[in-house]
Amino acid sequence: MLIPIITVDGPGGAGKGAICKRLSEHLGWHLLDSGMLYRLLALSAINHHVETDNEPALKVMASALDIKFQSIAGQDGIRAWLEGEDVTDALRSEDVGLAASKVAQLPAARSALLARQRAFVELPGLVADGRDMGTVVFIEAPLKIYLTASVEERANRRYKQLLDKGQSDTLPRLVEAIKARDESDMNRAVAPLKPAPDALTIDSTLMTIDEVCQQVLDEAAKRGLF
Ligand code: C5P
Numbered sequence: 001m002l003i004p005i006i007t008v009d010g011p012g013g014a015g016k017g018a019i020c021k022r023l024s025e026h027l028g029w030h031l032l033d034s035g036m037l038y039r040l041l042a043l044s045a046i047n048h049h050v051e052t053d054n055e056p057a058l059k060v061m062a063s064a065l066d067i068k069f070q071s072i073a074g075q076d077g078i079r080a081w082l083e084g085e086d087v088t089d090a091l092r093s094e095d096v097g098l099a100a101s102k103v104a105q106l107p108a109a110r111s112a113l114l115a116r117q118r119a120f121v122e123l124p125g126l127v128a129d130g131r132d133m134g135t136v137v138f139i140e141a142p143l144k145i146y147l148t149a150s151v152e153e154r155a156n157r158r159y160k161q162l163l164d165k166g167q168s169d170t171l172p173r174l175v176e177a178i179k180a181r182d183e184s185d186m187n188r189a190v191a192p193l194k195p196a197p198d199a200l201t202i203d204s205t206l207m208t209i210d211e212v213c214q215q216v217l218d219e220a221a222k223r224g225l226f
Contacts, residue, residue: 008023015204016130019209029125036080039097040082044065045103068081101184104191139196143200144200147201
């Protein structure tokens, strides 16, 4: 039986995490947060003092990563363990995000993570969140979404998230950080961030999470995915 997959790609801060979590809960499908895999690899490199451009070492590390995921009802996102330690909060830091986008530029590290990502495909279905889910990892997916939002709106969302966590930053700095990450993700040689030719683009700048989810669910229903 063909296992249905919905891919959601797009730049950081477009709302992919919240949308994918909501969709997977609503449908009762599995959830892959592929960014978390890149963040785990980056954190492992930092912990073991491996440079983020050491491709041979990162390839070996990516194949051998000792990780565990758990989705906790009522909480946003997934919790992750690296070598037995709950590293969920550490993974969200800007430093780890930046290191993740560096290791993500290495073809050998990316291909070492492919099998791990594909292993998430299980009945009754999968919602896959990332940058290249529809263009590389699951090109056969019957529904591909490219979720985007303006840089200013994404910076605003990040600003509010930081405030909620008791941290702070300035909006202009967040705008710069987001632009830098976009630049690195969209212009890298391997698996650059771009919409798949058959993707449906949704601009979430003026939309609520509910509205985006509803549009994706309507599209999935139209295509007979559930
Ligand atoms: O989505 P998140 O911000 O957690 O991803 C962290 C970094 O991992 C991204 O900036 C991107 O460089 C990389 N990534 C990727 N391919 C994916 C998911 C994330 O290259 N499928």
